[in-house]
Amino acid sequence: MGIGKTSGEYELIVNGSKFSISDSWLGESLLYVLRERLGLYGSKNACEQGECGSCSVMMDDVLVCSCLVLAANAKGREIRTIESVADGDELSDVQKAFIDTGAIQCGFCTPGLLVTIHDFLDSNPEPDQSEIKEAISGNLCRCTGYGRIVEAVQLVSIRRSKRDS
Ligand code: FES
Numbered sequence: 168m169g170i171g172k173t174s175g176e177y178e179l180i181v182n183g184s185k186f187s188i189s190d191s192w193l194g195e196s197l198l199y200v201l202r203e204r205l206g207l208y209g210s211k212n213a214c215e216q217g218e219c220g221s222c223s224v225m226m227d228d229v230l231v232c233s234c235l236v237l238a239a240n241a242k243g244r245e246i247r248t249i250e251s252v253a254d255g256d257e258l259s260d261v262q263k264a265f266i267d268t269g270a271i272q273c274g275f276c277t278p279g280l281l282v283t284i285h286d287f288l289d290s291n292p293e294p295d296q297s298e299i300k301e302a303i304s305g306n307l308c309r310c311t312g313y314g315r316i317v318e319a320v321q322l323v324s325i326r327r328s329k330r331d332s
């Protein structure tokens with residue numbers, strides 16, 4: 168076995184399915200494995216330094232930058248990526264709100280923002296504007312100026328509260 172290789176195969180649980188990873192290197196990030204080994208290209212690769220949030224995924228219900236997680240250390244953890252957000256062909260309410268408010272331009276930041284916002288709204292269903300800005304502060308967007316993204320989060324919150332009332 169060469170320097171840096173893992174001691175063997177390991178298994179990742181991604182979006183409810185098990186995947187065997189073999190012949191991997193210890194330094195491979197979860198982001199790398201998701202994209203390059205599993206073909207899940209929704210999580211984006213930008214800074215690879217935990218600065219932009221474009222690679223955000225959930226690991227055991229905790230939001231993480233997948234570029235900062237070693238894939239081998241994610242063994243046995245429940246990973247959920249942007250690919251799990253929609254229900255088949257049915258977009259999630261956050262995805263719909265992004266479209267309705269025009270919160271997407273180039274779309275590069277969008278997957279990370281969607282994962283972040285779903286997680287945020289689960290814990291804070293009726294956030295105010297400053298809480299929304301704080302929640303998305305780790306997700307860099309170079310296009311929209313954030314106004315429409317904040318608007319999208321507010322729209323989801325309103326729609327959910329109407330649906331549940
Ligand atoms: S690519 Fe992971 S935070 Fe930027």
Ligand code: FES
Pocket residue numbers: 270271272273274275276277307308309310311
């Ligand atoms: S829409 Fe282009 S970076 Fe956010």
